[in-house]
Amino acid sequence: MVSQFEHLKLPKTINIELPRRPGRGFGGGKRSNPVEHGKHLLDQLSGLTEPKKQQSNPFRLDPKLIFKIKATKKGSIEDKDLTRTGLDILAIEPDKAIVVFSSDLELKEFRKRLENYSQITEGPEYSYLGAIDELVPLEREDRIGRLLELKPVQIGELAALDLELWHTGDRKEMQKYLDDIADVLESLSEDTAPMRMSDRYVGEYMCIARIKVTQEILELLLEEKIVKEIDRPPQPAFERDGDYQLPISSFPEVISPPENNCGILVIDSGVQRGHPLIAPVLGEADVFSDPEQKLIKGGADDVNGHGTSVSGIAIYGDVENCIKKRSFDPTVWLFSARVTDENCQYYEDLLLETQLDQAIHAFVDQYPNCKVINISLGNANQIYRDRMKQFRLAAKIDEIAYQYQIKKINIVFVISAGNTNPLHEKARSDEQLKTDYPNYLLDQNARIIDPATSAIALTVGSLSYGRGSMTEPADVRRQAIAKLPGYPSPFTRTGFGVDGMIKPDVVDFGGDLALDLSYREGLDLPKVSQLRDNVAGVSVVTFSKNFQSSLFHICSGTSFAAPRVANIAAQLFTKYPNASSNLIRALIVNSAVLPKEIPDEFSNGTESQKIKKQLQIYGYGQTDLERAMYSAENYVVLSEEDILKVGYFNLYTIPQLPQEFFDVKGTRILSVTLAFDPPTRPTRGDSYLGVTMEFDLFKGIDHKIVRNAYEVASKEAASKNNSSDEFVENTKTKLKKKYGDGIEVKFSPGSNIRKKGTLQKGQVQIFPQSTKYNEGNMTLVVSCNRKWADPDDIQRYALVVSISHSDPQVNLYNRMRLQIDQIDQIDQRERNRARG
Numbered sequence: 001m002v003s004q005f006e007h008l009k010l011p012k013t014i015n016i017e018l019p020r021r022p023g024r025g026f027g028g029g030k031r032s033n034p035v036e037h038g039k040h041l042l043d044q045l046s047g048l049t050e051p052k053k054q055q056s057n058p059f060r061l062d063p064k065l066i067f068k069i070k071a072t073k074k075g076s077i078e079d080k081d082l083t084r085t086g087l088d089i090l091a092i093e094p095d096k097a098i099v100v101f102s103s104d105l106e107l108k109e110f111r112k113r114l115e116n117y118s119q120i121t122e123g124p125e126y127s128y129l130g131a132i133d134e135l136v137p138l139e140r141e142d143r144i145g146r147l148l149e150l151k152p153v154q155i156g157e158l159a160a161l162d163l164e165l166w167h168t169g170d171r172k173e174m175q176k177y178l179d180d181i182a183d184v185l186e187s188l189s190e191d192t193a194p195m196r197m198s199d200r201y202v203g204e205y206m207c208i209a210r211i212k213v214t215q216e217i218l219e220l221l222l223e224e225k226i227v228k229e230i231d232r233p234p235q236p237a238f239e240r241d242g243d244y245q246l247p248i249s250s251f252p253e254v255i256s257p258p259e260n261n262c263g264i265l266v267i268d269s270g271v272q273r274g275h276p277l278i279a280p281v282l283g284e285a286d287v288f289s290d291p292e293q294k295l296i297k298g299g300a301d302d303v304n305g306h307g308t309s310v311s312g313i314a315i316y317g318d319v320e321n322c323i324k325k326r327s328f329d330p331t332v333w334l335f336s337a338r339v340t341d342e343n344c345q346y347y348e349d350l351l352l353e354t355q356l357d358q359a360i361h362a363f364v365d366q367y368p369n370c371k372v373i374n375i376s377l378g379n380a381n382q383i384y385r386d387r388m389k390q391f392r393l394a395a396k397i398d399e400i401a402y403q404y405q406i407k408k409i410n411i412v413f414v415i416s417a418g419n420t421n422p423l424h425e426k427a428r429s430d431e432q433l434k435t436d437y438p439n440y441l442l443d444q445n446a447r448i449i450d451p452a453t454s455a456i457a458l459t460v461g462s463l464s465y466g467r468g469s470m471t472e473p474a475d476v477r478r479q480a481i482a483k484l485p486g487y488p489s490p491f492t493r494t495g496f497g498v499d500g501m502i503k504p505d506v507v508d509f510g511g512d513l514a515l516d517l518s519y520r521e522g523l524d525l526p527k528v529s530q531l532r533d534n535v536a537g538v539s540v541v542t543f544s545k546n547f548q549s550s551l552f553h554i555c556s557g558t559s560f561a562a563p564r565v566a567n568i569a570a571q572l573f574t575k576y577p578n579a580s581s582n583l584i585r586a587l588i589v590n591s592a593v594l595p596k597e598i599p600d601e602f603s604n605g606t607e608s609q610k611i612k613k614q615l616q617i618y619g620y621g622q623t624d625l626e627r628a629m630y631s632a633e634n635y636v637v638l639s640e641e642d643i644l645k646v647g648y649f650n651l652y653t654i655p656q657l658p659q660e661f662f663d664v665k666g667t668r669i670l671s672v673t674l675a676f677d678p679p680t681r682p683t684r685g686d687s688y689l690g691v692t693m694e695f696d697l698f699k700g701i702d703h704k705i706v707r708n709a710y711e712v713a714s715k716e717a718a719s720k721n722n723s724s725d726e727f728v729e730n731t732k733t734k735l736k737k738k739y740g741d742g743i744e745v746k747f748s749p750g751s752n753i754r755k756k757g758t759l760q761k762g763q764v765q766i767f768p769q770s771t772k773y774n775e776g777n778m779t780l781v782v783s784c785n786r787k788w789a790d791p792d793d794i795q796r797y798a799l800v801v802s803i804s805h806s807d808p809q810v811n812l813y814n815r816m817r818l819q820i821d822q823i824d825q826i827d828q829r830e831r832n833r834a835r836g
Helices: 034-049 079-084 108-117 127-131 146-150 171-188 215-221 306-316 319-325 352-366 392-406 430-436 562-575 581-591 607-618 625-629 659-663 703-720 724-739 812-834
Strands: 012-017 065-071 088-092 098-102 132-137 159-165 196-202 207-213 227-231 241-244 263-268 282-287 333-338 370-375 379-383 412-416 458-463 478-480 506-509 514-516 529-531 540-543 552-555 635-645 648-654 668-676 691-698 759-766 778-786 794-805
Touching: 034 065, 034 108, 034 127, 034 132, 079 088, 108 127, 127 132, 146 227, 146 379, 159 171, 159 215, 171 196, 171 207, 171 215, 196 352, 207 215, 215 227, 263 306, 263 352, 263 562, 282 352, 306 319, 306 333, 306 540, 306 562, 319 540, 333 352, 352 370, 352 392, 370 562, 392 412, 412 562, 412 581, 458 562, 506 562, 506 607, 562 581, 562 625, 581 625, 581 635, 581 668, 581 759, 581 794, 635 648, 635 778, 635 812, 648 703, 648 794, 659 812, 668 691, 691 724, 691 759, 691 794, 703 724, 703 778, 778 794, 794 812
Parallel strands: 263 333, 263 370, 282 333, 370 412, 412 458, 458 506
Antiparallel strands: 012 648, 065 098, 065 132, 088 098, 159 207, 159 227, 196 207, 241 552, 478 514, 514 529, 540 552, 635 794, 648 778, 668 759, 668 794, 691 778
16 A cells, blocks of 8 residues: 555434333243143242251351243243342343342242232232243252363362352442351361462452362352352463574664553563563563462563563564564553463462453553553363353453443453364374364364453454475475465364354464474374474464573464554554544454455355355454555545444445546445444343444435434334334335335345444445445444443444555545535534524
8 A cells, every 4th residue: 555644534414312122021921821830930939949958068158049030932031020020130041041039038029929920819910920931940060160060179189269159239248258258268278178268359240259179168169059150260371382593683773662652461471571672662561469479470571481472473563574674663562461370370379350450450550551452361171152151251351341441441452362272172183184174163162262252352363374384395294284375274263252243353373283294214104293383484483582592483373363463453552542442443353354365165155154154264354554544545444433322323424436436447345344342241141242233334315314214213113112123124124115225235244243243344345337336425324222231321432434446546535535525514504504
């Protein structure tokens, strides 16, 4: 891109209210025999409330009656009706079962309503209770986490475990529960089994603690109703590495970037502070353990090398290119938070959530330019599966992001997708790995891991350079798995994420695997050897912690793709210091493009199948810094940051495309990207996001017609108590029926896939024969739909629209800029007339 122009402003037209989304109604609740059904529920209720004889339990926690309400397949239960019944909602499971609790151990109000419903006593019918299928208790097995299930506590073992309690909404009450548990553990502790609670965290909806217990005490805790889950803590998965030789004398002195340039906080294994290419850009490094910082030894310096490798890429982006240029010119600052011990493990006495919270607040609150947070750590045992609820660490990251946006402090999280080990997953041989690639990347075992499922973070998958061995390039027996640049790395993890949201969001280079197919001496058998870390051609070049012997080394993994994106985010923050985190995320995704070469396996099938597979692997593609930062003659970016009340929509105008855009041969692309940061709640299996947003674009139709259609339909939908989701779809249908299907811009991917996430991009290729694109301005409609958030919430968001032509001679930028100026002048005149 030769020219570099500032992005343009997207003109806004109008703000209109959507119909209020009704609560989750009791649809499908009508029963043919409510009398028998009601008696059946009363029997189950008695089973829940009758005290059971249990073995003596030393914890004696204040009881809460906690159980599950299972709804019919077509039925659903409204929050307010449960509250009126005397129940408080703790969680909603993906299968629509609702976990509730009550301090009234006899459930008097609930029993009374069931007796009315079953006609045992006279009173209101309460027919909505027909939507309830069963009332079932939570059992011991419900409280065992997946990692603990895979690796149970053995007799004689003193295990460090994560204890999570059902959060009642009262922080003081939850602290009291933890105090009581801690006291009992201390009283039961012995020299041979020193049980205790070493760390705790109580948030808005999360109450967790790190405990050390024996198998016997674990069994007692698993019987406590207030216990939500007990699990083994996560452990980080680091990639191995090798060395890459080059002396410091080969490079000129590194000059620190300007003081106000954006900084990146790398939360990892620490950083080698004395490295000559890191020291000039290191703002601060610290270790986050206990308050006295005695648990993690060695201070902030890196013991493993992983954090130093990630940091080098975070600072410089393409380190290999810097080596080729023989120049390192940093544009971002580095901050480092060490969270692993000298054995490169999370310390077993600490909650990772606590470390994360402390580290982020310590740096972001103290350094206003610390705006990007890179997390290249993941728990390989916490693999996301369809219909699962959000992981705990990912939920914590989303909570932090939301809390900071309330404070109007903008931070962007960048998280690696995690690495899969295809050789171990199905006991593949080296040759099988090469023949199975890339199909196995769509297996369930290759899905993203915690915390890559974070909804508000940028999740980054990995691409291969498409190169072979640099050490022995002529040796055909050394086979790189991914053949072409941009093919997915054989170890990358794939989507989708929570509630089907598109994950990873973007991809970048993270390396490849190379196999040694040479034969053992004297035997006609291939070696089982995976050349990953000593084959420079397939690896990422970054910094070595042992800088006295070698400045650089090579490694592979999604861990090293993420900081490339973090570097881009930081450069964008430096360019746009007042930008919101939503705008930075939107610019990054809007600039992303799919690789030129995509494996046939992901390009075959129906159009919808092809799109789905490509989204799972690549997300929206690989980010381009220059396209994110600047417009050009033939590439125009229109952007807007805005707020929208829940249940409202905004209209924007995209100026008419000039005739030259259609007349000159080439590829024409129009894209729209939306980014927002809603409240989230991991206990809500019905919707992790409290607010959803979506956009639609209309062409060849006056914006006043679109506006009137939405206003009329809004009033009609409100009178019928329709949800805002239905309202938007019905309005589009009516408009197309009256004015033709051609008025809707049909983006790829479609709205049903896009709107599941907080970062949405729709793209369309415009052909010369495409209709209505040259018939006046286009109207962009953005709607904000409530799921469970407060009806009066205000949601902030960012929009980025880009229009491009492959021919650099097309003067699109200046023509669009003039039209935007004209639109602004017309709007100003209309506003002046409206004021009288």
